[in-house]
Amino acid sequence: MKLYGVIGNPIAQSKSPIMHNDLFGYYGIEAYYQPFLIEKGELAKAVDGIRALGIAGFNVTVPFKSEIIPLLDYIDPLAKEIGAVNTVINEGGKLTGYNTDGTGFLKSLEDEGFSTKGADVLVIGAGGAARAISFAIAQTKPKRIDFCNRSTENATRLAEEIAAHVPSSPLTLREAEREINKYGVVIQTTPSGMFPKDKEMPLHLENLKTPLVVADIIYNPMETRFLETARKSGALTINGLGMFIHQGALAFDIWTGIRPDTERMRNLLVNQLGGKRNADW
Structure with missing residues (x-):
């Protein structure tokens, strides 16, 4: 075995x-x-x-x-x-x-009928997941990809790398909170809000007014406090379950040569995580 x-x-x-x-x-x-x-x-x-x-x-x-x-x-x-x-x-x-993270994230957006092509994108975080997702998004020809992070130095470094592909700038968390409505897609890539610290938020959303897509790569809980706040403010929200499923399917393929049934994977995990799909909020 x-x-x-x-x-x-x-x-x-x-x-x-x-x-x-x-x-x-x-x-x-x-x-x-x-x-x-x-x-x-x-x-x-x-x-x-x-x-x-x-x-x-x-x-x-x-x-x-x-x-x-x-x-x-x-x-x-x-x-x-x-x-x-x-x-x-x-x-x-x-x-x-x-x-497989970046490709998995893009496939999760496709599942919900969204695309980052031509979009102003804000990525919260500058770690490994943020890097994978932003490099993948850069291939879809967005208008720009900006970054905010607790460490402005890390956000600046990642923005400089992405700027070789699409326009990109670093922001402080406070700047991102003020300018949140400039973006059509906001992607939360940090562990903030992950179980058991599910009351945490990476930044505040008091200024959120313009309808936009807000994604959080966390899937446990299936609706983080960050996503809940965004949804109640009128945003369309996507949790991290789809990304988790697709990156896992790609990994399984690498190991076994089998592209697995992602719908089976989704049904299993939805049941494990409380019986709700993203569209059930």
């Missing part, structure tokens, strides 16, 4: 084991998917252990998506440009890293 898994910190909230173990059973694959909590500063030892145990593949979540890159043997060109990896396959002891 092959072993797969996900590494991160925290990791208890992840629904990846439920999703992938169901897929292994459904497709008759003798494999098991296990979450692994990795303490900060112990990633290199963990990767050595993965090699020693012969783990066939694994996902990478916060805070290791960028930190893991120098520990791998090969990096897919897109993941290298993004500077973050969320999926790794082990082939004969050689670890290859990919990034």
Whole structure:
């Protein structure tokens, strides 16, 4: 039996084991998917252990998506440009890293009938997920992509990289709060609002007036306080479930060569997370 898994910190909230173990059973694959909590500063030892145990593949979540890159043997060109990896396959002891986050996010927008083409986009956050999503969006020819983050330095660095593809500027959180109505799409990519800290918000939305699309890549809870506030202000909201499903489907394909049934994945996770789809709010 092959072993797969996900590494991160925290990791208890992840629904990846439920999703992938169901897929292994459904497709008759003798494999098991296990979450692994990795303490900060112990990633290199963990990767050595993965090699020693012969783990066939694994996902990478916060805070290791960028930190893991120098520990791998090969990096897919897109993941290298993004500077973050969320999926790794082990082939004969050689670890290859990919990034399925950005493509997964775009597919989740398509599911809801939205596109970032020609849009003014604001990304909240400047970490691995923000990088993957913004590089993917840049390929859709948006009008611009701006960034706000607790660390203005990180937002500035990412904006400078994206500016090679589309116009981009960094904002402070306070500037973003004031100028929120300039954007047609707002994407929340930080852990703020994730269970168990589900009362947190990355920024305030008191000024939100113009109808726009607000997405949050968090899926547990399925409606964060940030999304709830945006919805009550008249925005169209998208939670992180679709992105989670599509990035997971792409990872499963990389590991097994099978493109899984995403509707099955969605139904399973909706039931696990409370029985509501995004459109049920």
